[in-house]
Amino acid sequence: MISFIVGTTAELIKIAPVHHAIAARGTRPQLWFTAQHMDKIAETLADLKLPEPDVWLVPKAKAVHVNRPAQVPGWAATVASTAWSRRAELRDVLTSDGRPPLVMVHGDTFSTPYGSFVGKKVLRARVAHIEAGMRSGSATSPFPEEINRRIATRLTDIHLAPTHREVKNLAHARGIVVDTGANTVIDSVRAAMTADVTMPDLPAEFGLATLHRFELVSREDKFREVLHMLRDASRQTPILYLAGAPERERIENLGLGGVFDDERFLMRPKVRYTEFLPLLTRAKFVVTDSGGLQEECAYLGVPAAIHRERTERHQGLDRNIVLTEMRANKFAAFLADYESLRFPSLMDKYHPTEIIANTLGQLGFC
DSSP states (O other), rough: OEEEEEOHHHHHHHHHHHHHHHHHHHOOOOOEEEEOOOOTTTHHHHTTTTTSEESSSGGGGGGOOOOSGGHHHHHHHHHHHHHHTHHHHHHHTTTTTOOOEEEEETTTSTHHHHHHHHIISSSSEEEETTTTTTOOTTTTTSTTHHHHHHHHHHHEEEESSHHHHHHHHHHHHSEEEEEEESTHHHHHHHHTSSSOOTTOOOOOOOOEOOOHHHHHHOOOHHHHHHHHHHHTTTHHHHHEEEEHHHHHHHHHHHOOOOOOOOEEEEEEOOHHHHHHHHHHHOOOOOOOOOOHHHHHHHTTOOOEOOOOSSSOTTTTTTTTTTEOOTEEEEHHHHHHHHHGGGOEEEETTTOOHHHHHHHHHHHOOO
């Protein structure tokens, strides 16, 4: 039996095509949820045509959205306690179909090393890591993602690496390393990008911004700087900033609400993935600190500025993606000439989910 241990909406988005591909081969995989994210989970599952989680590693009645570092120890203790107390039951589930037991994790959130540990050490199953081998070159930037990846690598048996660069990073890793050609998000984008835009009062042309990472939002000088630069850039092209509750709270606390208006620099709440992708495909450019969004822009060919000091992802760099290193001059140069970075879409070139499903089939897991 195959089980996915995931806990965020981003992980659900990226494992969804793999889940469906495995199910299409006659093996109904399990979904075990660590409940890092709880906002709009029911809607996300419905949008992705995923089932309700089979197992809640944080009991559903106690689950709350984890969006502050102070919440992580309690969340981690609950995941560990649930996995340990139900270990015999979960082990029986994994061995119920007569196939080798396999736990699959994704990416670099806290659920990645925890899921790997539960699978390997608690349930004595093999572990497969989707999006394996990414490295920023610094153990502390981005933090804690780089540490999460390195821990997961030590517990992984099947490393599903998105490009040859990640394959090289795993040259000394134990187990099987598979080059999937791209990240599975490309298959998620392909499935969802045809939906209609549902946001009212949207300008005919606009730039799109999402800035949420702790390393940016916690630094008042850098957060103020980027918002004021976006405000100034919106005089040329309107900009839509999609902000989650923590970012909106930070903006209010810093007294930055005045940089926004309803005509040129618009702040709106974050939307579900199937509502977000049509906005992304229509955007003139993107400003973000999200590594996942970097990949989506790279595949779509949309010009994007990645506003962070380092990135573990290399898709699109020196092509349509600019890593600003949080330097104002690099960000300003992007805003002044983003259109020259537009690149043809690569959406039809890669099919990583097919490679993953074929690999699992060849290894006898499905």
